[in-house]
Amino acid sequence: MTPLESRLRHIIKTAGSISVAKFMQIALSDPEYGYYQTRDPLGVQGDFVTSPEISQIFGEIIGLWCVVTWQNAGRPRNIILLELGPGRGTLMADILNTAKKVSPEFTNALKVHLIETSPVLKQQQRAILKEYEITWQNDIEQIPSEPALIIANEFFDALPTEQYVMTKDGWYQRHITVDQKHDNLSFINVPLKKQESSVFPNQISNAKIGSIFERNAISERIMRSIAERIRDNGLASLIIDYGHTQTQLGETLQAVKSHKYHNPLTDIGEVDLTSHVDFEALAATSKSLGTKVHGPITQRDFFTSLGIEQRTRTLAAKAEGGQVPLLLEGSKRLIAKNGMGTLFKVMAITPKRGETPAGFELKPPGNEA
Ligand code: SAH
Numbered sequence: 001m002t003p004l005e006s007r008l009r010h011i012i013k014t015a016g017s018i019s020v021a022k023f024m025q026i027a028l029s030d031p032e033y034g035y036y037q038t039r040d041p042l043g044v045q046g047d048f049v050t051s052p053e054i055s056q057i058f059g060e061i062i063g064l065w066c067v068v069t070w071q072n073a074g075r076p077r078n079i080i081l082l083e084l085g086p087g088r089g090t091l092m093a094d095i096l097n098t099a100k101k102v103s104p105e106f107t108n109a110l111k112v113h114l115i116e117t118s119p120v121l122k123q124q125q126r127a128i129l130k131e132y133e134i135t136w137q138n139d140i141e142q143i144p145s146e147p148a149l150i151i152a153n154e155f156f157d158a159l160p161t162e163q164y165v166m167t168k169d170g171w172y173q174r175h176i177t178v179d180q181k182h183d184n185l186s187f188i189n190v191p192l193k194k195q196e197s198s199v200f201p202n203q204i205s206n207a208k209i210g211s212i213f214e215r216n217a218i219s220e221r222i223m224r225s226i227a228e229r230i231r232d233n234g235l236a237s238l239i240i241d242y243g244h245t246q247t248q249l250g251e252t253l254q255a256v257k258s259h260k261y262h263n264p265l266t267d268i269g270e271v272d273l274t275s276h277v278d279f280e281a282l283a284a285t286s287k288s289l290g291t292k293v294h295g296p297i298t299q300r301d302f303f304t305s306l307g308i309e310q311r312t313r314t315l316a317a318k319a320e321g322g323q324v325p326l327l328l329e330g331s332k333r334l335i336a337k338n339g340m341g342t343l344f345k346v347m348a349i350t351p352k353r354g355e356t357p358a359g360f361e362l363k364p365p366g367n368e369a
């Protein structure tokens with residue numbers, strides 16, 4: 001049993017079962033043994049690989065997107081470039097290196113902020129971004145309220161989600177407890193508290209017994225903060241993640257270790273836990289605050305319309321022989337029809353009267369590719 005599982009069992013013994021969100025929060029962020037507190041989970045040696053780690057072209061294109069969005073907004077002199085959950089800092093490094101080449105004026109306008117809770121990853125970010133001036137914060141509320149470009153790749157999927165189960169007596173909340181008979185952690189259903197009865201949207205009113213619904217209140221809180229900032233101060237946010245374009249039923253809580261699926265209730269603190277992002281819920285939160293939402297569109301459509309194929313050919317023509325297959329493979333993977341290209345979605349937020357951001361012109365808002 002991992003030290004974190006012992007701690008969890010103790011919490012459950014003394015205070016009762018815990019919700020799925022509380023479980024995820026402890027498993028990922030316990031200050032001593034939480035998954036993100038103790039390791040760099042990324043890369044081939046780690047548990048999972050993300051787009052910026054697959055290809056530098058991912059960050060280059062987002063860098064160009066940032067520059068163009070800033071130009072279209074009238075080139076404001078002082079802006080914040082904020083990334084949520086920057087991992088190893090690879091995406092931000094690729095964004096900044098690209099921006100430096102194409103627009104020193106843009107680079108001069110930037111103050112770079114990163115939101116990161118993992119001390120191990122902060123260390124890596126510091127190293128890869130050493131030539132830049134960076135400010136780190138733990139929470140978006142600490143970021144000054146100024147015009148901002150706000151980027152998040154595979155951030156929202158790491159935030160703790162709640163789960164609800166339809167029973168013959170209506171919706172119950174899913175909790176985790178200690179199963180005394182088998183001496184392991186297991187799921188149980190507990191009655192809702194009063195204020196929770198408001199969480200079920202119309203889209204899932206047809207839920208059958210056994211259906212699971214996930215709602216991520218923490219994501220919605222962060223989305224609210226992003227939307228208010230964009231509405232009040234301008235520029236844009238770009239959110240990339242795996243998930244569904246429409247609110248729907250279904251369990252998506254998943255554990256991954258060494259690139260393989262794992263039981264989420266074992267090896268607590270040593271496996272990555274995520275859930276799919278509900279883009280419709282995020283879009284609704286953002287729209288309700290008076291912003292414009294673009295997409296979500298597929299990662300494939302976004303990067304294809306911004307020229308990933310041409311960029312790959314240009315780089316490949318200049319690259320050394322050994323690099324070429326890596327470049328080609330990387331781009332192919334990012335836009336694969338039966339893989340990352342369609343599983344991942346891209347959504348942008350702008351002020352109500354903001355221009356349609358680059359990459360979103362072809363698809364009307366909310367249209368699925
Ligand atoms: N964006 C990166 C890393 C994705 S992994 C990439 O694409 O490679 C998720 C990232 O979010 C990690 O950096 C993790 O430490 C961070 N993170 C997870 N939960 C967080 C939280 N509650 N607050 C801030 N950062 C968090």
